[in-house]
Amino acid sequence: MYDLIVIGGGAAGFYGAIHVAELRPDMKILILEQGKQVLGKVKVSGGGRCNVTHAQFNPSLLVQAYPRGEKELRGPFNSYHPKHTVEFFNRRGIALKVEEDGRMFPKSNSSQTIIDCFMDAVSSSGIELKRNSGVVNIIPAEEKSIEDRRWEVQTKTQTYHTRNLLLATGSSMKMWNVLRRLGHNIIDPVPSLFTFNIKDPRIDGIPGLSLHARVELIARDIPGKNITGAIKTRSIKSETLVTEGPLLITHWGLSGPAVLKLSSWGARILHDYNYRFRIQVNWMPDYHQQGMYSFLMEVKNIEAKKTAYRTCPVDIPRRLWGKLVVASEILPDQKWADLSKKQLQALAAQLTASEFLVEGKSTFKEEFVTAGGVDLKEINFKTFGSRMHEGLYFAGEVLNIDALTGGYNFQSAWSGAYLAAMAISEN
Structure with missing residues (x-):
């Protein structure tokens, strides 16, 4: 039994789990990753340097980099934007630099710096991480009260129970199909960038x-x-x-x-x-x-x-x-x-x-971005929670949000994961 299960061991999943652990050290948290490796897109981003975010600190201008999600991200970016992302890494001793085109990278010029930061935070917070644990089904709780709510998460070999779910599975057709079974509408994905x-x-x-x-x-x-x-x-x-x-x-x-x-x-x-x-x-x-x-x-x-x-x-x-x-x-x-x-x-x-x-x-290079995902009309963008299921949250490319190149896709993942973490912690 967990307080939070994060499905997806990528940027958004780690960011959300780390923030929940900071806000609520008493919560039991598990990250499930279907593959052997975690943080794969972090590793290849920016040619291996990790384009962490973009130095656009005006939310009204920042949203203009999002062909899908511009309107919906206005509120979230007023709550959490690149300035907050920079502060998150600064607190962990990782300085970011701004290049001429506004892209921001760790001063080390290595994505491994960001990966090590996340792995250290997960380890020190007591967050469990299970690799090779692809989710095959999610069964929502029948109980309506907050005290009794339980989600059932099934992998090929294990069944887990949790009060809250954060889906950060990126452009995973398998998980989109699971969400369809839960009643969510999925906008068919097409390549972008x-x-x-x-x-x-x-x-x-x-x-x-x-x-x-x-x-x-x-x-x-x-x-x-x-x-x-x-x-x-x-x-x-x-x-x-x-x-x-x-x-x-x-x-x-x-x-x-x-x-x-x-x-x-x-x-x-x-x-x-x-x-x-x-x-x-x-x-x-x-x-x-x-x-x-x-x-x-x-x-x-x-x-x-x-x-x-x-x-x-x-x-x-x-x-x-x-x-x-x-x-x-x-x-x-x-x-x-x-x-x-x-x-x-x-x-x-x-x-x-x-x-x-x-x-x-x-x-484009080794990065692959899609336009498509969970219909934005079905998301509460104050919490990044599902409007259909209480206790279900989303962050990253699992949503029908995508951006131009330059660190913008990561920033929407950071912002969504943070707001979801805030809501989960207060729930």
């Missing part, structure tokens, strides 16, 4: 180039769906999905924050497209097509005797410039003075409105 597979001579052979660009999904109708009005963006008032930021050319296509943002905000749309769609890239986001054409006309007059291929008048990598010049049907030895209006217009279009066909996706 992925890179685009593109085969195109304009970016072939130049991997590693990075620049600031704007990426736009070229909307098209698909059976039974109308894209118009289906996607809203924050920075640009448009009926298409547009993101802007660093763009990275890779061996397989395009990546970087601009692409990852688009994949996250458009996760369900792109899934409906079966990951075959067109995007438009503006390599010079400060210019529109006509403005770029006018600028190139000025360059033509100033650099008349020079060859266009070798003279790059804009702030993009020279190797990319050469590719775009060739794509505009400009000869390598053709001088600016000899460029026709048609060629200049084609070059302006390549610089500000290059269209690419995306044919598939690739997982």
Whole structure:
């Protein structure tokens, strides 16, 4: 018999268990993990450095990083946000550092620092941890009174009883099926945060180039769906999905924050497209097509005797410039003075409105994030408790909450686990 069983030995599960143990040392707590290893995503996050959170301490701005969960997380982030996460680790002697893009890592640059912190806290708090204990069924209590409430948790080999349950099982289809049997609605999961597979001579052979660009999904109708009005963006008032930021050319296509943002905000749309769609890239986001054409006309007059291929008048990598010049049907030895209006217009279009066909996706590094999970309408976000079952709580990716890359997914896990821990401790 336990006071709390946490199902899932990941970031959210450990964080919740540790806080309950701190608040209520008298409570008997058990963490059940289905695999041999715990804290797997912590280990690979940030390329092995663990992107703990993001240095955005304004809750109103912080929620804007969540395509799913923005509205629901406003209250929780006012109660517990990155400042509190930093304090949690500081109290344990772990200093965090802020990088230029706002991501926060342990100063050790090692995810093992965070893993050791959690393992030490679990050990010193007397929390039990059982590996290789995948849950196959959960039977809710029939009793209605708080004093008599018992949950039955079944693994393949054991049966446990507890007053409270915290589910932090991530994107586990098995546990989502268990929750369906409990009456919860599960939003079908689809991938989020992925890179685009593109085969195109304009970016072939130049991997590693990075620049600031704007990426736009070229909307098209698909059976039974109308894209118009289906996607809203924050920075640009448009009926298409547009993101802007660093763009990275890779061996397989395009990546970087601009692409990852688009994949996250458009996760369900792109899934409906079966990951075959067109995007438009503006390599010079400060210019529109006509403005770029006018600028190139000025360059033509100033650099008349020079060859266009070798003279790059804009702030993009020279190797990319050469590719775009060739794509505009400009000869390598053709001088600016000899460029026709048609060629200049084609070059302006390549610089500000290059269209690419995306044919598939690739997982971003070793991190895998999904859009989907427990329907947010069924959660009380003051406690992260189930509206259907008393004593049942959730934290992390088991919910239909996901975020952009940069430590935001961890932060929603920390905040949810903390508020659930507070509610469990007071219950």
